[in-house]
Every structure is written in structure tokens, then in C-alpha cells.
Amino acid sequence: MLRRLDLRPDARNGAPLPRPAALRALMPRAELNVDAAVGAVRPLIDDVRERGATAALEATERFDRIRPETVRVPAAAIAAAVAGLDPDVRAALELSIERARAVHLDQRRADVVTQVVPGGTVTERFVPVRRVGLYAPGGLAVYPSSVIMNVVPAQAAGVGSLVVASPPQAEFGGLPHPTILAAAALLGVDEVWAVGGAQCVALLAYGGTDTDGAELEPVDMVTGPGNVYVTAAKRTLRGTVGIDAEAGTTEIAILADDTADAGHVAADLISQAEHDPNAASVLVTASEELAGAVEAELAGRVGATRHSERVRTALTGPQSGVILVSTIDDGIAVVDAYAAEHLEIQTADAAAVAARVRNAGAIFVGAYAPVSLGDYCAGSNHVLPTGGCARHSGGLSTATFLRGVHVIDYTEQALRAAAGAVVALAEAEDLPAHGEAVTARFEEVRP
Template identity: 65%
Template sequence: MLNRIDLREGRPSEGGIDRDLLPRAELDVEAALEKVRPICENVRHRGTAALIEYAERFEHVTVDRIRVPAEALERALRELDPAVRAGLEESARRARLVHRDQRRTDSTVRVVPGGTVTERWVPVERVGLYVPGGRAVYPSSVVMNVVPAQEAGVGSLAVASPPQRTPGNDWSAGLPHPTILAACALLGVDEVYAAGGAQAIAMFAYGTDECPPVRMVTGPGNVYVAAAKRLLKGVIGIDAEAGPTEIAVLADDSADPVAVAADLISQAEHDVLAAAVLVTPSAALADAVDAELRAQVPAAKHHERIAEALGGRQSGTVLVRDLDHGLAVVDAYAAEHLEIMTEDARAVAARVRNAGAVFIGPYAPVSLGDYAAGSNHVLPTGGCACHSSGLSVQTFLRGIHVVDYDRDALAGVARHVVTLAEAEDLPAHGSAVKARFDWQVPTEDESGK
């Protein structure tokens, strides 16, 4: 079922693995930019009226306002399935345990007597959190976005999620999915908007009469959400341009093909563009996984979507010479999610350099991380894990350097500042120092240094 790429005979190039040889989903954000640009401009100039029109056009629902009423949030939580509520509460509890420990503390360094530099960690003032709709409902994404922002100390949080079509006169028609609303209420978020896609990102960036502008937007979404983030980066801060989900599994003969196949299927379930990649030195395991996929996929609820994802060019089996070669391949691929299902999996995992999150051994499937490991599931995709991290408390914090020097401390380094300023042909920089000493830079004797 999976396409095969055989890298066993080729030798590594001087620069390492050729990433173009590896499976990868195509996400043309540049092409989407031209589609989202007029949408964002319309929201910028017309605000809520534009959002209402886009709800009709894209979500096929009629709404008269975008902000979700408080009573709808309360009702959604009240009517939430108790088992789902318990699952969300445990997911949030574990996420708080992990993310609370990520908060940085201010640090002060005494550079010289009378001269210190302090790094203060200050939370972003207001954040917009995007929760996708579409093929699935993602209350887990509410947890993964809200918890680290709250633990960072963000003072103002707003959530946007697409309005849903609901048959008849159901109370939730034209609102985000009730489970999304319930998750927001459970976490204490009372500012929620029925807006999806690029228009939601524009709402956050520019503000409307209902929604004040934010400083940063986080959360996954489709290609149009990614394009809007790229377009508006600078107006707002962003976490990343998230693409289709990815799983890579590095496995040897010790791996259970039943579990490997199930894990590949679990991520292929998200989207027809989802990527599922097996990297192995064992042709026998590859054959066994293919056999399991042929057995398991037809029995899955979303078998058509899964089959399309697994059969696409973004998915496949990569045959490698040995585990060292396999590690080089998965580092080049830089997967959003990487499972290590090998002998001595912890030692192998410790050698991984590029991955959004690493899952060790047979009892740490990606599904655990999606919901209840305590880790965050908002992770870099499209190979960006080689330079970017997943969502964390740090995402919502800014480091501010506070410089505190007295006269003697400045005097002790004044000559160097003036010299470097003149070397860069910026003499006024040096003059700013000289002005504090009657235009004469103290000698070492005069400064007492």
C-alpha cells in the first residue's frame, strides 16, 4: 500500500541525505497568498460585516454576530458528555504539569562592579488562539493552545473556530462545535469567536468592533490559515505555518507490524494530505506492515481518506542500510512526530536531532501525545523541525534585557565603546558616551579601573 523508496544502495552525499528523495506533502502557501490577501483586506476595512459574509460563503451558515454568547459556552459545558469532560480534564491536568515547569525565571548577571544585565521574561499581552474545524473536531487543540498561554501568564486570551452547520433549530447552529465551546469554558476562556480560515487570522490581526486586535496568533489550520499567517506576520507574531500532519516511524525487526500500521493509519486519518512514513532497514518488516495496512485500513471508519493519504506521494516506506542510515534519514526528514520502535529505543531516540516530538518504544504512540502525554501536539511540520520547536510556554514569553550601569561601570568600558563606534563610522554613538564625562573619555586611572 505504501510507496517504496530504496536508499540502501546509494551512498550518502557530502551534504548528507538528499531531502528531495524523501516523501513530503506539497503545500503551496505562496499560491494561497493571493487568495487570502483580499479576504484579509476586506476584514481589515469592514470588520464584522466581512466576517458574517465569509461565514455564509465558506461555512454556509448565517450568523448575526461573531462573538459567542456566554450562555452558549455555559450550556456547552453543562451538556458535555461526562466521559469527554473527564478526558479533557485529564489532558489539561497533564499538560499543566509539563508546561508549568517550562516557565523561565528572571536572571541577573553582574558583568562588572556596578554593571548588571537582567533578562526579564514577560508574557505577550494578548493572544489569539485558532482551533480548526472541517473534517474533525479538535477540543484537544483548545487544551494545547490555552494551557501553555495560561501558564506563561498571558493576560488576555481569545479563541476562534469556524461556525458549524447544524440541522434544524439546534441551539448551536452558527457557533463553533459545542465540544470546542465546552473545552473553552472548562479552561476558563470566555472570549470565543465563530470565525474560521484566513478571515479569523485577519480578525485577530486587525481587530473588529467585537474583537480587539491581538499581539500573537497560534494554532494549526489549513493552507489558507498558513497563508494568512505568512501574510500578516509582522502585524502579529505567529507560532508557525502549520501544514498537514506527519508521522515517521523508525523501526527494525523488533517492531510489531500491527502497532506500526495502526500508528501510520492514526495520522493518515487526519487528512488526505497527511504524511505517513516508515523508515526501516528490514524489508521483512516493510512487507509485514503493508500486509497489516491492507487488513486494517478497510476496517477504519475513514478508510477512504486514510487510503488516499497512505497512497499519496507524501507517504511511503524508506528502506535504509542500517539504523545509523535510518537516523540520518529521519533527521533529514525532520518529522512533526517521530516514533522510535527499535531495539534499545531510548538510546536510539537520544541520537535524534530533528523532530517536533519523539515517541519512544511500543507504548508511546503519537495518539498519546495528541491527547494525554502532557506534551504539546502543536508541532512544526514540513521539515521545519530542523529549526523550529513546538508550542510551549516559551512561545508566549519575550525576553527583555535590562541594563543597569553606574558611572564607574560605564567609565570602565567607555574607551571600548567609543573605539568600536568610530570603527563602524557611527561617531554619534561614541559621543553619547563622551557626553556623560564632559566630552572626555576617562583614562583608566581616572575611572579607577
């Protein structure tokens, strides 16, 4: 079922493992043509900028085949969603919230004051973003967990104004899925918009007037995963609003050796494949025996899972596969080059192997830390970099919603002591007025 890529020397005429850039070119990876989608969403974004909620609702009717009465979800609908929530689901959401809060509150930053010289300090003050729009997708699946993963770090950072946005569902009378509404309520968020897609990102960025005359206040930042059109809208509007990242299709890589349980590995590959037909599931191993055992497990499990057609499409696509290596060291080099959104380590001494990995959105250590745990209630955040972006970016966290502002406070004497250096550097850069802005405060200072 899974394609194989053999990177062992015997399969490469004795050639060593390629360097990281060459490795990345060889590896399976989902294609995400955001550039093409940008062209498709730009007219829609322009329309929402000009006509606000009316344009967004027209687009919603066109794409989602439902038109809500208002963009903002009535408070009574949110209360009804909580009241009607399955008790087991409520308990699970509350556990997820509790654990995520514990982790994200510990990520808060204290202001840092550095005395550079006597009379001269630089303080880094951490200030939360004022207002944030948090997107919860509603396509092939419904993600109340994404509401938690976006809201909790924003609240931990001290963001004062939050709006959750999620596509309206025809099945629920033009409201977002009730579990999305209930999750928002359990988090204390009372502003929810029934709008999705690129039109949602545009409405969050520009704001407008709702059909009942109420103001839809624009936000300063938009976070949360979505499809390629949501991603294209975030790219287009970056600068008008801040964004977290350009999320691509989900992916899992598993680095495993012959101590791994083939059934566990197969189940975990399937768990990510059920997200999307383009989801990537990659096994990296030095054990050909394990690879064969995993493929046998997949053959038996895929047909039995609920979304078997979606899973089979993902596992047999060019974005998924088995990568055979000679050693665990080579396996670490491969997963570092791949920089997976989710990386599982199922090897002997898994913690030591995990400690050697540099590039991953999140690392799951050992047989009892599957990605599914992180998706829901490990306490970690599941909004993570995809498409190899874990080489340079991290996942959503409390820090995402904080801005470091430098506050510079110098006395006259401290400035006087630095004046010569300022003038010298200003002259070196042919920006003499920079130096004059200092010397104007004193008698002329020369380097």
C-alpha cells in the same frame, strides 16, 4: 500500498547514503503551496481590515454556509456546551488539561540577572504576550485537544487576555462545535469567537465592532493550526501580529527494526493518515521483512477503519512511503534529514536510539508511546513544526508566549570603564555619534 524508496547501497550501485540536503530532496513530503494561497486571501484580509466583523461574517457565510448572529459566542451557549458534555469526554478533557498543565508550568522561566562588571548588570526579564488569539480548526475533524494545547501554555506563561476562535457550524446553529466551547469553558476561557479561516486571522489581527456593538479587541499574537488559507493569512499578517508557525499537513515518521510489532506500526501510520488526504505517513526501516509485514497489516486494517477512503488516499500519495536503509545508523541519518513533526522510535534500545536523534517536533519512544498519546494526554504539546521545520524550530510551549526583555543597568563608574571600548568600536563602524553619546557624559575618552 506504500511506495518504497530503497536507499541501501545495493540499490544505489554501491553509493553511500546521500548527505542531508540530497536526502531531503529524495524523501516523500506533502506539498503545501502557501504562496498561491497568499494571493487568494490577500483581498479578504484587506476587506476585513477595512470593514471588520461585517466582512468577516460575509466571508464566513460564503465559505461555511452559515452566518452567526454575533462573532462573540454568548456566555449562555458556552455554559450549555459544558452542561451537555458527555461525562467520558469531560473526564478525558480534564485529564488532558491536568497533564498539559503539569508539563507547561514547569516550562516557565525565571528572570536571569548577570553582573557583567561591578556596577553593571543585564537582566533578562520574561514578559508574557498581553493578548493572544488561539485558533481551533473545524474542517474534516473537530479538535478540542487543540484548544487545550494552545490555551494551557498561554495560561502558564501568564497571558492575561485570551480569545479562542473556531469556525461556526451549520449543524449547531452558527456556533462552533459544542465540544470546542466546552473545552474553552473547562480551561476558564470565556471569550470565544465563531469565525474561521483567513477571515478569522484577519479579524484577530485588526479587531472591529461586533454586530451587537461590542468591541472585538485585536490580539498581539495568533497561534494554532489550520488549513493552507489560515497559514497564508498568518504569513501575510506576520508583523501586524506575532504567529507561532506556518503549520502544514500532519506527518509521522516511524524508525523501526525487526523487533517492532508490525500491527503497532501499521496502526500508527493509519492514525495520522486519517487526519487528511495529504497527511504523510513514513516508515524508515532496515528490515525488509518488517516492511512487508506492515504492508500486509495495512491491507487488512485500512478497509476496516472509519475514514478508510481518506486514509487510503494519504497512504498511497507521494507524501507517504517506506524508506529502506542498511542500518539503524543510516535510519537515524534519514529521520534527522526528514525532521518529522512526529517521530516514533520502535527499535531495540529505543531510548538510546531516540537520544541520538536531533531533528523532530516530538519523539515517541518505544512500543507504548504512540503519537496518539501525545495528541491527547501525554502532557506534551501537539502543535509541532511540519514540513521539515523541526530542523530549526520547536513546537508550541510556554516559551512561545514569553518575550525575553533585556534590562541594562550601569552605574557611572561602570560606564566610564567601558567608554573607551565603545568609542573604539563606534569609530571602527564609522558611527562616531555612538561614541559621543558616551563621552558626552564625561570628559572625552579615547581608546
